[in-house]
Amino acid sequence: MHLLQLGAGSGGIAVLDLVARDPRITHITLIEPDVYQPHNVYRHLFPPSAVGQLKAELARQWVETLRPDIHFHTLIADITAPQRQAEFARCAAACDVGVCAADNEAAKFAFDALLRAAGKPWTLGEVLSGGIGGWVHRFLPQAACYGCVASYLQREVVEQPAGPPPDYNQPQAAITETTIPASKAAIAVIASLHAVATLELLDPAGESEPACPEAVPGFTSLLVSLRVVPGVFEVPYRTHRLVIPRSADCLTCGPTAALPTGDALDAAVDDALARLGSR
Numbered sequence: 001m002h003l004l005q006l007g008a009g010s011g012g013i014a015v016l017d018l019v020a021r022d023p024r025i026t027h028i029t030l031i032e033p034d035v036y037q038p039h040n041v042y043r044h045l046f047p048p049s050a051v052g053q054l055k056a057e058l059a060r061q062w063v064e065t066l067r068p069d070i071h072f073h074t075l076i077a078d079i080t081a082p083q084r085q086a087e088f089a090r091c092a093a094a095c096d097v098g099v100c101a102a103d104n105e106a107a108k109f110a111f112d113a114l115l116r117a118a119g120k121p122w123t124l125g126e127v128l129s130g131g132i133g134g135w136v137h138r139f140l141p142q143a144a145c146y147g148c149v150a151s152y153l154q155r156e157v158v159e160q161p162a163g164p165p166p167d168y169n170q171p172q173a174a175i176t177e178t179t180i181p182a183s184k185a186a187i188a189v190i191a192s193l194h195a196v197a198t199l200e201l202l203d204p205a206g207e208s209e210p211a212c213p214e215a216v217p218g219f220t221s222l223l224v225s226l227r228v229v230p231g232v233f234e235v236p237y238r239t240h241r242l243v244i245p246r247s248a249d250c251l252t253c254g255p256t257a258a259l260p261t262g263d264a265l266d267a268a269v270d271d272a273l274a275r276l277g278s279r
């Protein structure tokens, strides 16, 4: 099976390391433009001597050491780059499952648009600022898009202040990048859950033949607390499962939505961003 992954930062490389060990994965395409920096070393797999090399190349070498049989293709590119979209669309069409480990909203929306247009399932992991917890989201072709999930989480805060589970009231924090560095331990917890959820999409029934991804039960978004933070998490090590529906008027995934391309894709992204409000 073919994995398309976006991002090989501290979380992305941890997910990639775990998923790439599964023998069902035979092809990997990794989109990652960044160079390994000195400040990455503390939470990443690679030593200080790797600073200055491309993260994608380091990831390729790491995976090929584990799995010499795997076909590993790197794209040194920004997922939002307009001139590369046709190439990215071909990658999405060729993959069986996607992993998003991007750290910014534009990249998540772009990845969602590509995988949705290709009709492929994908997963997203997000570590909360300071490593207090994190999210794992699953996106299936017939289910809510990233814009629906992001706006749902924010609406819950605005419209239902008493409604959320008692352990958190700031789900919007999950879709911002970690502004306070998380420990590698916290990153690894969320990355491991992200990897498990990804592998489940390959074979949700635990059978030898991949089952229909739409059959995966349980959750759209899984929130995990790792620490007590007053007003956010009252209890550590607790999970919340959210099943988030498609927004009926979503231009990206709603019943009347066509597969967006070109200007329509730009409009859909603008719409989704607008529904995210002030972010």
Ligand SMILES: [Zn+2]
Pocket: 144, 145, 146, 147, 148, 149, 246, 247, 250, 251, 252, 253, 254
């Ligand atoms: Zn949607």
